[in-house]
Amino acid sequence: MEIDRAIRESDDRRLKTKYNNAIYVIQRALALYSIEEVAFSFNGGKDSTVLLHLLRAGYYLHNAEKSLPNGDLDRDEISFPIQTIYFECPSAFPEINSFTYDTAAKYGLQMEIIRLDFKAGLEALLKAKPIRAIFLGVRIGDPTAVGQEQFSPSSPGWPAFMRVNPILDWSYRDVWAFLLTCKVPYCSLYDQGYTSIGSIHDTIPNALLCINDSAKSEGKYRPAYLLADGRLERAGRAKKFPSPISGKLSCSSNGLKSGEIGQIRTLTASIIAVGDEILFGTVEDKLGSSLCRKLQSIGWTASDLMVTRNDIDSVADEVERRRSTNDMLFIYGGVGPLHSDVTMAGIAKAFGVRMAPDEEFEEYLRHLIGEKCTGDRNEMALLPEGITELLHHEQLPVPLIKCRNVIVLTAANVAELDTQWDCLLGLSRSNGLLAVMEPFVSKRLSTKLSDVEIAQPLSKLCLEFPDVYIGGYRISRNGPLIISFEGKDQTRIEAAAAGLCKKFHPGSFSAID
Numbered sequence: 429m430e431i432d433r434a435i436r437e438s439d440d441r442r443l444k445t446k447y448n449n450a451i452y453v454i455q456r457a458l459a460l461y462s463i464e465e466v467a468f469s470f471n472g473g474k475d476s477t478v479l480l481h482l483l484r485a486g487y488y489l490h491n492a493e494k495s496l497p498n499g500d501l502d503r504d505e506i507s508f509p510i511q512t513i514y515f516e517c518p519s520a521f522p523e524i525n526s527f528t529y530d531t532a533a534k535y536g537l538q539m540e541i542i543r544l545d546f547k548a549g550l551e552a553l554l555k556a557k558p559i560r561a562i563f564l565g566v567r568i569g570d571p572t573a574v575g576q577e578q579f580s581p582s583s584p585g586w587p588a589f590m591r592v593n594p595i596l597d598w599s600y601r602d603v604w605a606f607l608l609t610c611k612v613p614y615c616s617l618y619d620q621g622y623t624s625i626g627s628i629h630d631t632i633p634n635a636l637l638c639i640n641d642s643a644k645s646e647g648k649y650r651p652a653y654l655l656a657d658g659r660l661e662r663a664g665r666a667k668k669f670p671s672p673i674s675g676k677l678s679c680s681s682n683g684l685k686s687g688e689i690g691q692i693r694t695l696t697a698s699i700i701a702v703g704d705e706i707l708f709g710t711v712e713d714k715l716g717s718s719l720c721r722k723l724q725s726i727g728w729t730a731s732d733l734m735v736t737r738n739d740i741d742s743v744a745d746e747v748e749r750r751r752s753t754n755d756m757l758f759i760y761g762g763v764g765p766l767h768s769d770v771t772m773a774g775i776a777k778a779f780g781v782r783m784a785p786d787e788e789f790e791e792y793l794r795h796l797i798g799e800k801c802t803g804d805r806n807e808m809a810l811l812p813e814g815i816t817e818l819l820h821h822e823q824l825p826v827p828l829i830k831c832r833n834v835i836v837l838t839a840a841n842v843a844e845l846d847t848q849w850d851c852l853l854g855l856s857r858s859n860g861l862l863a864v865m866e867p868f869v870s871k872r873l874s875t876k877l878s879d880v881e882i883a884q885p886l887s888k889l890c891l892e893f894p895d896v897y898i899g900g901y902r903i904s905r906n907g908p909l910i911i912s913f914e915g916k917d918q919t920r921i922e923a924a925a926a927g928l929c930k931k932f933h934p935g936s937f938s939a940i941d
């Protein structure tokens with residue numbers, strides 16, 4: 429069997445181990461369920477392509493174990509009887525669709541095309557067929573993998589079946605090692621810089637693979653297998669532009685459904701300030717707004733900015749809630765040796781790991797504070813175990829700490845934040861930490877018109893310019909109204925601003941800045 433042979437002949441030991449484990453899971457599933465009771469969820473993506481070939485190999489080996497006639501049957505020709513389901517969606521890339529159909533024809537897959545959403549489609553499928561287990565190409569880094577194991581019953585509220593995830597523990601690198609070693613076809617989008625594929629509305633090529641180092645989608649991109657850091661495979665999965673801080677004049681209040689139109693390709697970050705002093709009103713948080721501006725300047729969106737108490741559970745709750753819905757989370761305050769410095773412990777709790785001594789970090793601290801540290805252990809050198817990465821930069825006396833997608837900033841004022849941010853950007857050039865997107869541009873118009881006069885024309889303008897965020901705010905109740913236009917395309921912003929001016933008498937608006 430060509431897949432099994434290719435892996436056995438390869439000298440990639442890690443790949444062999446991953447392959448053997450996945451085949452073991454498949455064989456256990458095939459022993460537990462009859463062939464009519466299993467299905468394979470295939471969508472033409474790289475992970476499900478890997479799974480297809482693992483299932484072909486697993487099914488072949490399962491049959492071989494059950495002994496076939498003395499080798500006179502060409503075993504590569506054994507058909508693939510596992511029922512295959514594809515949830516076809518109108519917003520799928522045409523390349524994904526055609527690859528899925530071509531693959532089905534090439535390998536003789538028995539395809540069931542489902543044109544309902546996942547839940548309704550599965551309900552109908554399970555009513556019509558005796559399916560009890562479904563193979564999925566879910567991997568541990570996927571947002572939907574949280575809490576899953578290789579065999580995981582479907583979630584409460586979903587029809588009852590077993591989710592079987594043979595490649596749950598595979599990394600991005602493992603996936604590409606497999607596809608390239610086995611020389612199997614994969615969807616052409618992966619050769620055009622796409623590294624993880626969702627719908628046409630939320631997927632762009634991965635900016636880290638852009639040959640000109642520009643995030644423009646018309647640029648040239650390297651193939652997906654060249655992405656050095658697999659943790660950034662979803663950098664091309666742009667989030668929907670989150671609802672802006674709601675003002676009554678914003679687009680979101682005008683009936684636009686995000687996800688249909690009105691999307692701006694952006695990555696999102698959440699910002700958490702930790703400090704009872706901020707909540708007591710003793711200290712003013714200036715870092716948050718500065719960080720929002722910095723994020724805007726690299727084309728990211730700050731999805732929220734919040735302050736939490738110096739309390740492990742409060743920090744853990746906020747980190748847990750925000751880390752999975754954002755590309756990055758920045759946290760500052762509460763880092764140090766004091767009793768109130770609980771940020772690191774809160775992060776550890778959010779990830780469900782313990783705090784453990786980090787020798788490398790301790791060494792840095794020793795250089796910095798010498799022997800001033802009392803006790804037999806430096807509490808500051810305890811970091812969340814297994815998820816911590818130290819970000820070294822020559823301008824930083826102590827590296828910054830990153831726990832998965834949470835970056836801990838130690839700045840106590842804006843000048844220190846500037847330095848740490850510059851270091852992060854410097855590091856990003858080599859390790860892709862913060863993908864630099866097209867920056868946001870903005871324009872502001874000031875007017876003496878009243879809210880009532882402007883509300884309706886502005887609502888219409890929002891519909892005409894779904895790709896521009898149009899908001900309104902006042903600096904004082906009786907002062908002028910300021911209309912702001914934010915987006916990534918200067919021409920569109922100018923057009924939106926001109927469009928608004930045209931709706932009123934000349935001279936009703938004046939540009940600020």
Ligand SMILES: Cc1cc2nc3c(=O)[nH]c(=O)nc-3n(C[C@H](O)[C@H](O)[C@H](O)COP(=O)(O)O)c2cc1C
Nearest residue numbers: 469515546550562564572581582583584586591626
């Ligand atoms: C065959 C199959 C089974 C699924 N089972 C579950 C489930 O048990 N629980 C759940 O929350 N989501 C389930 N999902 C949905 C996925 O977790 C996830 O929402 C989806 O694959 C992500 O699609 P999206 O990124 O387009 O939202 C299932 C999806 C498929 C295709």
Ligand SMILES: Nc1ncnc2c1ncn2[C@@H]1O[C@H](COP(=O)(O)OP(=O)(O)OP(=O)(O)O)[C@@H](O)[C@H]1O
Nearest residue numbers: 469470471473474475476514515564565566624625
């Ligand atoms: N539309 C769909 N139809 C059938 N199965 C699907 C569909 N969408 C997702 N799945 C299942 O969920 C798994 C995980 O989806 P995910 O998008 O993370 O991976 P992928 O599409 O295989 O690869 P990529 O990460 O490159 O997009 C798929 O491998 C597949 O088993």
Ligand SMILES: [Mg+2]
Nearest residue numbers: 473624625626
């Ligand atoms: Mg996909």
